[in-house]
Amino acid sequence: MATTMGQAINAALMDAMEADPKVLMFGEDVGQLGGVFRVTDGLQAKFGDKRCFDTPLAESGIMGTAIGLAMYGWRPIAEMQFDGFSYPAFEQIVSHLAKMPNRSRGTVKLPVTVRIPYGGGIGAVEHHSESPEAYWAHTAGLKVMTPGTPEDGYSMMREAIRSDDPVIFLEPKRRYWMKSDADLPIETEPAHKAVVRREGTDVTLIAYGPMVRTAMETAEAAEDEGISVEVLDLRSLSPLDTPTMIECLKRTGRAIVIHEAAMTLGMGAEVATRLQERAFYHLEAPVLRVTGFDTPYPPAKLEEFWLPDVDRILDAIERSLSY
Amino acid sequence: MNSNVSEAIALLPPNEPVHLLDPDGTYHEDPEHPLDLDEAQLRELYRLMVVTRKVDREAINLQRQGQLGVYASCMGQEAAQVASAYALKTEDWIFPSYRELGAALVRNVDAVGLLQLYRGTWLSDHNPYEHNFALMAIPIGTQALHATGFAMGARFDDNPLVSMVYFGDGGTSEGDPHEAMTFAGVFKSPVVFFVQNNQYAISVPLDRQTAAPTLAHKAIGYGIPGYRCDGNDVLATYAVTRRAVERARSGEGPAFIEALTYRMEAHTTSDDPTRYRTQEELDEAAKTDPIARMRNFLTQRDLYDDALENEIEQQAKDTATTVRAGIYDAPHGDPMELFDHVYVDPTGYFEGQRELLAAELEGGDA
Numbered sequence: 161m162a163t164t165m166g167q168a169i170n171a172a173l174m175d176a177m178e179a180d181p182k183v184l185m186f187g188e189d190v191g192q193l194g195g196v197f198r199v200t201d202g203l204q205a206k207f208g209d210k211r212c213f214d215t216p217l218a219e220s221g222i223m224g225t226a227i228g229l230a231m232y233g234w235r236p237i238a239e240m241q242f243d244g245f246s247y248p249a250f251e252q253i254v255s256h257l258a259k260m261p262n263r264s265r266g267t268v269k270l271p272v273t274v275r276i277p278y279g280g281g282i283g284a285v286e287h288h289s290e291s292p293e294a295y296w297a298h299t300a301g302l303k304v305m306t307p308g309t310p311e312d313g314y315s316m317m318r319e320a321i322r323s324d325d326p327v328i329f330l331e332p333k334r335r336y337w338m339k340s341d342a343d344l345p346i347e348t349e350p351a352h353k354a355v356v357r358r359e360g361t362d363v364t365l366i367a368y369g370p371m372v373r374t375a376m377e378t379a380e381a382a383e384d385e386g387i388s389v390e391v392l393d394l395r396s397l398s399p400l401d402t403p404t405m406i407e408c409l410k411r412t413g414r415a416i417v418i419h420e421a422a423m424t425l426g427m428g429a430e431v432a433t434r435l436q437e438r439a440f441y442h443l444e445a446p447v448l449r450v451t452g453f454d455t456p457y458p459p460a461k462l463e464e465f466w467l468p469d470v471d472r473i474l475d476a477i478e479r480s481l482s483y
Numbered sequence: 484m485n486s487n488v489s490e491a492i493a494l495l496p497p498n499e500p501v502h503l504l505d506p507d508g509t510y511h512e513d514p515e516h517p518l519d520l521d522e523a524q525l526r527e528l529y530r531l532m533v534v535t536r537k538v539d540r541e542a543i544n545l546q547r548q549g550q551l552g553v554y555a556s557c558m559g560q561e562a563a564q565v566a567s568a569y570a571l572k573t574e575d576w577i578f579p580s581y582r583e584l585g586a587a588l589v590r591n592v593d594a595v596g597l598l599q600l601y602r603g604t605w606l607s608d609h610n611p612y613e614h615n616f617a618l619m620a621i622p623i624g625t626q627a628l629h630a631t632g633f634a635m636g637a638r639f640d641d642n643p644l645v646s647m648v649y650f651g652d653g654g655t656s657e658g659d660p661h662e663a664m665t666f667a668g669v670f671k672s673p674v675v676f677f678v679q680n681n682q683y684a685i686s687v688p689l690d691r692q693t694a695a696p697t698l699a700h701k702a703i704g705y706g707i708p709g710y711r712c713d714g715n716d717v718l719a720t721y722a723v724t725r726r727a728v729e730r731a732r733s734g735e736g737p738a739f740i741e742a743l744t745y746r747m748e749a750h751t752t753s754d755d756p757t758r759y760r761t762q763e764e765l766d767e768a769a770k771t772d773p774i775a776r777m778r779n780f781l782t783q784r785d786l787y788d789d790a791l792e793n794e795i796e797q798q799a800k801d802t803a804t805t806v807r808a809g810i811y812d813a814p815h816g817d818p819m820e821l822f823d824h825v826y827v828d829p830t831g832y833f834e835g836q837r838e839l840l841a842a843e844l845e846g847g848d849a
Contacts, residue, residue: 184639210639216669221628221662228632228646231617234639252659255622256629263606263618266824301825324827352831399831 163344166199166336168310169275171344172317173200173237177207180235183321185212187222187239187275196241197277197336223249223274227256230270237321243278244287250295257326258301273320273327278306279370279420280467281334283460290457291421293369296328297398297430304398305351306330308372310340312395315348330397332370354401356408360390363414363480366405366431368394371418371468378473387477397427405431406439413444414480418468423451445483450476493708496699500711500743503719506771508779516722522786528569528717529777529787530795532561535585536774537799538594541806542584542601546752550810551601555582559747562773563679563714564649565589567742570724571647578617578630578648582679586649590614594802595809604816624654627663627676634672634737645731647675647724653684655701656692664705667737675727676702676739679714681746686759702739714742715773718780745771818844 163171177183185203187195191214194201203212215222219240226236240246246253253274260268280289296304303325307313313331320327349355357372358379367375372393379389392408394400409415415435417428432447450468458466503511503518510518520528539556546554557564564585568577577586587597596608600619607618620626630648637644654660655678667674678698682689695701699709712723720742727738745768749756781787822829822837 216662216665218662218665220659221666224625224628224659224663225632225635225666228629228634229636230632231611231629232633232636232640234636248658251622251625252628256620256625259606260618261827262824264611264824265605265608265820266827267610267612268618269827303826396831401831402834 162339162341163310164336165307165310165313165332165338166197168313168340168344169317169331170199170201172314172321173203174206175345176318176321177203177211180321182233182235183211183237184229184234185237185239186215186226188215188217188241190214190239195239197333199275199331199336200239219245219248220252223252223257226272226274227252227260227270230272231268235271235321237273237275240274240276242288243276243290243292246274246276246292253296253302253328254299258299261325262301269324270326271324273323273329275329275331277333277336278330279332279334280457280463281370283463285460286457289463291419291452293330293397293421294426297427301326302398303327303396304330305396306332306369308332308335308357308367308369308393308395310338311342311346311348314344314346316351316395318345319351330369334370335373338373349395351396352399352401354392354394354396354404356390357393358389358391360388360412362388362412363416363477364390364392364408364412365416365418365473366392366394366408367418368397368427370420374469375418375473378470378477381470381474382477387481389477394427400430400434402434402438405435406442409435409439410442413442416448416450416473416476416480418450418473420452420467422454423449424454426451445480448476448480491703494703494706496697496709496711496741500713500741501719501723502713502716503722504716504776504780506776506779508776508783510718510780513722516719516726518718518722519725520718520721525781525784525786526791528565528721529774529781530798531565531569531585531589532717532774532777533795534799534802535561535565535588537803538588538806539584541803542594542598543748543752545598545807545810546601551598551752552603553751553753554598554601555751556746556748557582557584559768559773560679560681560714560744561585562717562777563720563742563744566717566720567647567677567724567740570721570728571645574615574644575728576615576617576630576633576644576646578626578633578646579619580623580626580649580651580654581619581621582651583619583649587616590616592616593809594806595813598806598810599813602810602813604813605820624650624657624660626650627654627660628666631663631667631672631674634667634674635670638670638672643732645673645675645728647677647728649677649679651678651684652680652682652689652692652698653687654678655698661705664702664707664737664739668705668707671734671736673731673734674737675724675731676707676737677724678739678741679744680741681744683746683750683760685750685754686756697741699739699741707737707739710738710740712740712742714744715771715776717773717777
């Protein structure tokens with residue numbers, strides 16, 4: 161039976177809580193309701209309201225208490241209901257979650273998973289479609305993961321919960337309904353490894369999270385035009401798998417980074433820099449970026465003009481090949 | 484009367500802060516706050532305050548001599564800190580801000596380790612799990628949530644411990660303590676919010692922090708009782724805290740204590756308080772000194788004599804000397820340690836950066 165990414169993440173939470181009685185799941189509306197996207201559906205019914213519970217509507221409170229719970233010895237999974245509402249928790253994440261293990265010389269471990277549905281494409285109202293990944297990836301002490309497939313939704317979530325380091329787990333909300341026939345449980349590659357989703361020889365599309373599927377669709381469209389496109393799914397944004405990115409570049413000589421987040425100082429800037437620093441002579445063309453514009457995320461009726469799509473990526477492929 | 488209103492009234496702080504000791508040492512009995520300390524404990528409270536003041540002074544001196552980058556003194560707040568920490572059991576947890584030397588010394592946290600943060604050799608150097616004393620928190624009020632989460636965690640685990648968080652009058656304006664009180668109230672967490680109202684947030688006086696009648700009134704909005712005590716009165720602070728702590732331990736939920744005190748020193752050694760307060764004000768505050776008051780009380784009870792004075796003075800001096808030597812001898816941080824504790828599993832991080840620094844340290848080309 162087909163499983164969606166949302167169901168796969170739900171299954172991972174279920175299995176992790178079954179496997180480790182120290183795992184707690186909490187946030188806004190995650191209990192009785194099962195989450196606004198139903199990703200925590202059934203957890204409270206199965207594990208009771210001590211292990212899966214609703215909190216007051218206060219994101220800094222959710223994050224700060226998660227830190228205290230982890231200090232005590234629990235293994236908290238905290239949900240920020242939407243990307244745009246993770247910002248009240250910014251100080252707790254950046255000043256404490258990311259730094260406390262280092263400040264304590266490793267005596268304090270904070271095995272906290274922060275789940276954040278992120279990105280656009282679902283016609284949501286303002287503040288519900290943000291791509292804040294660069295903030296987290298820029299912060300030393302955090303690991304940042306984002307699945308691009310249902311299989312990774314399961315496996316990477318299990319890995320995030322097992323991790324003794326804090327993990328920001330970004331769930332591409334427009335792909336919650338993306339289906340797979342894979343059987344769960346499933347174990348994919350470790351999260352710090354980028355994975356080639358499609359082999360190709362002319363150009364490499366480097367994508368993550370919601371843009372992996374868009375990149376795959378672009379590769380198919382390009383094939384019709386006789387262009388062989390490789391798709392690399394980064395999966396982990398911190399750390400970044402530089403060696404695999406370089407291997408890809410060595411094969412195709414051309415790379416295009418794709419993300420929904422705005423261009424300036426986004427993940428694409430980092431990827432492009434690493435490639436030119438370490439594989440300069442393998443570049444047949446400049447590393448290009450296809451991203452959201454440097455504007456606030458648009459209102460729903462305009463998001464199709466903002467989000468990178470197959471056509472915009474095909475244009476970039478054409479530009480890359482023209483060098 | 485509407486029952487919600489009467490519930491709220493029950494949470495209100497008393498009209499006057501609890502006060503048991505006059506500055507001249509006169510003790511006032513209060514049946515609600517009986518003196519359940521034996522002679523040895525009374526002396527111990529005094530000893531801890533004297534040692535705190537001595538080490539605090541030593542830290543200021545060390546900063547003046549360039550051994551510490553900066554230091555935030557707790558002078559004047561010894562009673563508030565020592566008494567409140569002393570009211571806890573050793574299994575209870577303390578979540579300090581950055582000014583809690585007195586509370587740390589109650590927990591036998593090595594002051595040399597604590598001062599590493601101010602020396603700049605590392606960011607802390609004590610294991611919180613050895614002392615049940617969390618790392619100092621500099622971002623104001625943020626630790627209130629850690630204390631609350633910790634207390635929630637203890638309760639989930641049926642562990643009867645209490646956590647206590649220290650913050651100041653300025654901290655009551657930040658958001659996190661309010662979110663912490665919301666959570667603590669809802670989850671009935673065994674956490675005590677201990678506010679040292681030392682009248683100033685750097686230079687900004689209390690009346691610029693709040694229009695509330697008192698800080699303790701803030702608590703009732705969260706369904707938490709607000710208590711007030713004379714924070715320069717070690718016995719009153721102990722009695723009020725003890726009651727709040729045991730109430731929390733018994734499952735009745737969190738409490739908020741406003742201890743009225745005064746910051747005798749500058750905010751930190753980088754601050755110039757002459758720009759915002761007068762000598763007259765300081766002289767007035769000095770009259771309420773917590774240590775002199777307790778010494779007067781002990782003397783009146785025949786619990787204090789020259790022998791005890793000499794013993795405590797000597798001990799305070801020895802501790803300060805040890806701290807001094809420890810700071811002077813403390814090695815500067817190992818630059819390579821910068822990479823050691825950022826991640827439990829650092830796979831994939833610091834590509835080339837560790838090597839770059841190592842090469843620089845060896846004086847070679849990177």
